[in-house]
Each structure stands twice: as C-alpha cells, then as structure tokens.
Amino acid sequence: MSKPRLISFKVCPFAQRSSLLLKEKQIDFELAFINPDEPPAWFAELSPTGKVPVLEVDGIAIFESSVISEYLDERYPPSIHPSDLLTKATNRAWVEHTSNIYTSIFQIIIAKDKTAFKSAQVSIDEQLDLLDEVMLETPWFNGADFSMLDIAAAPIAVRLDILKEVCGLDLLEEYPKLSAWFERLLARETVQASYPPELKMMLTMRLKGNKSYIYSS
Template identity: 30%
Template sequence: MTHPITFISHALCPYVQRIAIALNEKGVTSERVTIDLANKPDWFLAISPLGRTPVLTVGNATLFESAAILEYLEETQPGPLHPADPAERARHRAWIGFGSECLNDITGFYTAPDLGTLERKAAALHVRFRVMEGQLDPGLWFAGARFSLVDAVFAPVFRYFDTFDRIGDFGVFDSLDGIAAWRRSLAGRPSVRNAVTAEYDELLFDFLCRQGGALSQMIEHSRTTFRQSA
C-alpha cells in the first residue's frame, strides 16, 4: 500500500528546495503545504520537534531534517540519486554536508553587519567553492553525466547568488569556471526551477532588505535599479 505524502515547506528555505528537487526527480506525488515560519501554526509545532522545515508526513509517520528525508526517499522511492558504490555514496553524503556548511556561510554573508565583514564572508565563500571545484567530474553535474543528490543540495546554494549578483559583484565565483558552468546547468534543470514559486525572487529580496546589515544597506542604495532588474 502506498501511503500519501505531505510535504511541509517554507517559501525561502533552501533545505526545503532539496526535498522538492528530489521529489520531482523521482516523480513522487505529494501534497505541498507552505507555512510561515514567522507565524508557525500550532499543528506544525506539534509535529516538528525543531520548529523548522522541511517536514514530510508519510501516512502516520512524521519525518524531519532534510538529510534524513533525502535518505528516506532514496530507500523507498524509485530513481536513485545516490551512486550505487558504497564508498562513492559515502563521498556524496560528505559533500552534501559540505553544502550545508556553504549555506551557513551564506547566512553569515547576508547578515554581515558591516562592509568589512561582508567582504570577508564573500572571500570565505570563494574558498569554499574553490575547494568544491576540485571535486567536479567532467560533465554537466557533480558526478559528470548523472544528476545526484549533491546537485539537489547545491542548486539552492547557487540560487541565492541570482539575487546577490544583482546587488553587487562580490567576486565569489572569480576564476571558478567549473563552478560557474555547474551553476548554469543547475539553473536550467526543470526540477530546480520548479522547486520555488514565481514569487521567490521578490520574497528573497524583501527578506534581505529586512536583515539590517551591510547587504541591506547596499540594496537600499540601489533599490530602484535592483527591482527593475529582478
């Protein structure tokens, strides 16, 4: 018996996007429910121990934490996105963890209180991506010809920079041709495009404006130009 799947999400959460991409790639039907994490419903708090998205309900079971959800989908759904070889699968899991560290760095970037900190955070991201570039196989995706969960994890990482690039040139991808090509390939993937709504860019822009740090100040200085380019 196939249990109905409900996917509880937030409009901007990059960890939610991972799950959306994996569900799409596997052709899994689910009901997507989007909540406001600034005003969490009581029913959500009752099923999410950490009060965060994503959450997946499968029949009577409730799953939280994106890594656990991705592994559940790998174990129960067709269309594997992990490599078959155990050592290579473990390597992919490690780089998924590296992707989460990149997201932490991105948070530090957009919350940087001053320009000096912002520049240091951008430089740290450049170092992260330079390390990542050395791991890319030849081809469109992380593992070359085959789309994997590492791709699903890094697509939301790169999506932030579609917005950041319209604010300023921070040099994060300078001389990283492999990363730039991977980023373009991911941006064109249907599962990646469909992981967010049409309002995503505007919602992210407004979110960044509210952070009150150096990036917010840069946006305010060029607000009209930025909105016209969005």
C-alpha cells in the same frame, strides 16, 4: 501509505532540496508552506525541532533534509545516488559540505557592515574552493547522471544567482567550473520548479529590511 506532505518555508534552501528530489523522482506529494518563525499550532505539534523541512508520511514527521532525501531515495527507487559505494560515501560527505555553504550565504545576506561581509566572504570562498577542487566531471557532479549532490547544491546556485542579480555580487567569479555547473542547474526544469517564483522578491525584501551591506553598498 498516504501521499507524502512536504512542509516547507518559501525561502528555505533545505526545503528546496526536498522539493527538488520529489520532482526529480516524479513523486505525487502535497505541499504546505509555513513560516517557522511564526508556526501554526499543528506544525508545532508535528515537528520535533520546529524546523522545516518536514516530510509527513502517515502522520509521522521525518525531519532533517538529508534524512528526508535518503528516505525518499529508498522509498522510491531507482536510487539517485551513484551505485559505487565509495563514490556514494564521498558524495554524501560533499552533501554535508554544501549544507555549511548555506550558513555562509545566510551570513552574507545578514551582514550589516563590511567587516561582517568580508568575514562571511572568506568562509564561503574557502568552502567553494574545496568544492571546485573536486568538481571535475560534467555535466553533473558525477558525470552523466544527475545525483543527490546536484540536488543538494542546486539551492546554492539559485541563491548566488539572485545575489548577483539583485546586488551585483558575483561570488563565482573565480570559479569557472562551479559557475558552469550552477548554470546547468539553473537551466534544469525541475530546479526551476523547486522554489516559488516569489523567492527573489522575498530575499530582496530581506536584504532591504535588514539594511544588508551587500544591498546598500
């Protein structure tokens, strides 16, 4: 079996999940960055959906970040999921929930006026509320063991931290539990290695170029 190749986009939170899991499991992998809005011909040919991330294994394109995660977890034991079946099932449901949070973050970034921003803020508040309610354990979501759900949430922590630094927007003000969890995620070495150093600059350029409400207000 060949070395897996992750095809990523520097600002993509879903691709960051794959990269983080590969690093957590210390898997030897190749990394290729593309821009899915201007894809090279080889990527258009490889990817059925045109989206990143794609994990290429032996010429096969595995797509959808949650499926990539499950493939890597099964292919490279031990599993990073909790062993209890019910906990595992609820964790997977919360992984899906975190995926929706990325849509709200995107809406916040692209909002050009107060109305659009407020509407996205209401959505993310509702989503963070739900997560905060079930976040009881420390240091990680399930307690002592770092798990798939921590991986799924780490790119949220990174992006909210950048929005706070660049725009002074603290979306975690009302959520001390989530805030403490995200601080621990930000401090973790593998999380820091899971995204490119230019991410903050790229998101800032996006906010500036888009004349985003949170950047200009």
